[in-house]
Amino acid sequence: MLRFSNFLFPESRDPAQDSRVIDESLAEARLCDALGVEVLWLAEHHFDGNCAYVDPVTFAAAVAASTTRIRVGFAVAQVSLHHPVRLAEQMALLDNIAHGRLIVGLGRGTAYNVYEYQGYGIAWQEAQARYEEAEQVMLRAWTSPEGFEHRGRFWTLKVPRLRPTPYTRPHPYVLRAASSEEGAIALGRRGLPFMMNVQSLEVTRRRMALYRAAMREAGHDEAHIARCVAESWVWRNVVVAETDAEAARIGIPAFEAMQEHRRRMRETVEAEQGIVMRREAAPPARVQVEHALIHGSPDTVAERMAELDAIGVGGVICSFRLGPMPAEVAAESIRLFMTRVAPRFRSRRAPPAAAAE
Template sequence: MEFGLFTVFDNYKNYKATFERTPEQLLHEVLEQTVVADGLGYNAAWFAEHHFSEYGILTTPQTFLAIAAERTENIRLGTAIVTLPFKNPIQVAEDYALLDVLSNGRLNLGLGSGYLPHEFAGFNVEGKDKALRFNDSLAVIEKAWKGEKFSHHGDYYQFTDIKLEVIPKQKEVPIWIGTLSNNGANFVGKMGYNISGVPYVACNSIAELKDIIDSYKDTYRKAGHNEKKVKVPLALHTYVAETTEEAIAIAKPHLDLYLDTRMYGKSAKYQDLRDREQVLIGSPEDVIAMLKRYQDAGCDHIMMLMNFGGLPHEKVLKSMELIAKEVMPAFNKSAEKELLVEVDQGV
């Protein structure tokens, strides 16, 4: 199991006078959290892109990630997600190729077709053909990153005899496509890409999630792709304290605020997510037990959404440190034990 941070950048500074925090303050807090995560051994930091709403104030992840890359050394830097229908695919290919070079090959690229009506309206883009536009855009990016002169004449994008001078440092940039619907996941599996997502938006239980992941992997394998390349990162709201009671008391009001103001998602409260086993809020022992259930369901990278709903920066850092100290080692030991068993058996 790998451990990452995930930030949506929700900043409801005027919501019911709950808290006051400027966009500038939040951006600098997340940068500090990323630096701390790098020092604590987290595998990745993921950042959402949104537009025209306090639900998510980070509009250009590539700019933010470039600063994070300069301040960190090992942590991988990811998008969750870049909404392709809103952008020129050549600009996406150029920007994120440069980011991969500047970060010394640490880019995790999460892509999606978008789901918020007000964002499509803001960009004056029709949502009805977003999947087709997404596929055409992704095809352009893949061609551009080969570093050769190419042409592309699709239904939405046309380019003739162009070539990028800067291509990604990684031979193969890992790409995730945001979906946890059964049909969407299977379609991505046929394409040979990884999936990622937020379970509570798409599923009602861990069992339902497992069925979707199993079907995706089966489709991926039957399409002739190498299943060893599959990595499924899932995002769960997370807060860890010394006791279950303390964690709930601190995190619940902030999670309820986030859920109350989430746009166009499932209507839910903390109790709903708790009952569906879709939060990681509790003691280290609580969270370890829940993570093992997600691991059994096929999740191998947990995107911990820890700075939700105005949760104070110092409490986020405290939770991050406790996770690194008490939760992450439980999975490192498990991996070491499996390796020893393989060695003993001569595998």
Template sequence: MKASYLGAMGYSRRDTFPTTWPIPPAYHDPETSVRSYQEGIEECEFAEEMGFDWVSFSEHHYSGRIATGTPAVMAAAVAERCKRVKIAMLGQLLPLNNPVRCAEELGLLDNLTNGRLIIGFLRGTPNEDQTYSVNPSEGRERLFERMDLILKALTEPQPFSWEGRYHQFRTVAVWPQPVQQPLPPVIVATRSDDTVRYAAENRLGLGVSFVPPDQMAAVTARYFQWCDEAGWEPQPDQVVYRGSIYLAETDKAAEEWLVRRTGSGPVPGGIAMRPLVTQAISAARAGEEFDLRNVLAGSPQGDVVGVARSLNFIGGPDTVVEQIKEFRDKCGAGVVDLFFQQPGIEHQEVMREIDLFGREVLPRLREL
């Protein structure tokens, strides 16, 4: 298996950071913010030094937890410091962005990294749609059209015009084209059947985030079946699991940390969201109709309170290896993309975890 370090670039002072969305800009302290990005880049460099295979970036808005609203900028900065790892854009939120711009960023990144780019397509959650005032009920259709357009823009050698449902571009001629031919590896992050099927039929990889192994296994089982029907077999690198992690020297130390965290501020895991947002996401993944037009993800006052997800990997090295192995065995995952920057975990602690992961976990993942 391979390991990926999620370059979340979270704002420091995570212990006192509110779990609201959006984060009011009033919380922003320039000195802390600059230091946070420098520390985040150091973590990426150290992850590379300790043997991680990928460093990943993910587009999220108006949040200090994963503070990369423009992930291509962050990826370019890290790519200049990390010379070996794959740079994984996992990924751009396609319903929000101009797809030609996305394709241009991806083409340029593959050139800047001399062919180390991995592309990820994301739909995002309703709160992300709110960022750019995109009608969330159109998210699925926008995603499909933009995936098709980006793939075409990165592979078509002649200028073309595009007559879409959401886009009309009369001249598309992306420069530079990717170094990797015919296309860098592409991961579609989804659990929705129609999008999983799209990945299978287009011979693209699959990414699943933050769910227990049994839930991911149900998704990948369908993915593998549809890949088989499409006449191909995904490679291990094409099945990616993203999860949250807290790694300690021992299970006991990890449990003690978790006890200390419980009831003392933000809980580990994902960003808290309103129950209506969670319901909308669940409905979408179940293929059910859900009127998204009134799903308010966060008010200008940032008054969101919800139930955050639990950590996916927690414990000492032996336990974490077994937890990751379960995703390999049950789900066919070949890459695990790890979010280390938990609430209450500051930079030096993250560095300690990366070091421990590199020494005690990664060598054993290689054998899986």
């Protein structure tokens, strides 16, 4: 049955409000821990206020230290912006602080905000290649008790044994993001679970089918396929209220304000820099209410979740606090979800699928 998590992705448009939003975000993490949310996912975005805590590695340490049950995941760490040995070291420390509750979600980095690359002195065109090389270095750092040497395109390294050693053996649990159909198929061939960004129900159904088919064609057995599917997650924005009308009144304006704010910021950056990192011919699913926002009474939201459950996804990454939504409104939505929606789906925790080849 379906599993549920919270994507803690708080917006802060005013720098003077950053501290308040960060405090509210920690309170939301503690609430999710108390209510039995399985995973708290953290984002990484710099310089634009889209994510108030900015650095998920530092913030994850605070979350891990102030919670006891909830798993702490990255959706995702922008690997191309980090030195891989430093990031491997930080993740090993977090894995110890969280006593194995860590999910190291890895991705290449933003495809929209060139400021994030410019601010770190990295060419945005190198993001994918940096990510691929960095992942290899991180896995070797975690699993090489005698140390290792690496000679690649971006890093030439002579690395002693990493300390602290990871709490989880052979290394912290790793999960990759796949923002395209090709990416999902590639991870399926490797027999690895994945995170899917916001898509329509139809696209979600098709990608999961292609993902399963890729695993079968690559020779993975049905037990391994089931484990990978159980550890794969899809993202939706979620607002729960007592009635459908109240959820629409609260959720739709907050969702639309969030998307409009992000659109304006993107256009401003593109105009200032003369750089368009990605062009989209039509509005993507992530900005469309009918695809990206599940809202309604507990009964209505449960029906929408059942549609995802029928596809066979492992879990849903729910974003509850949307754009300018007040913290207390998001908190009530989370309470309603966890007390009146989630109990309708029998919880399960499948054993982690293979985290790396």
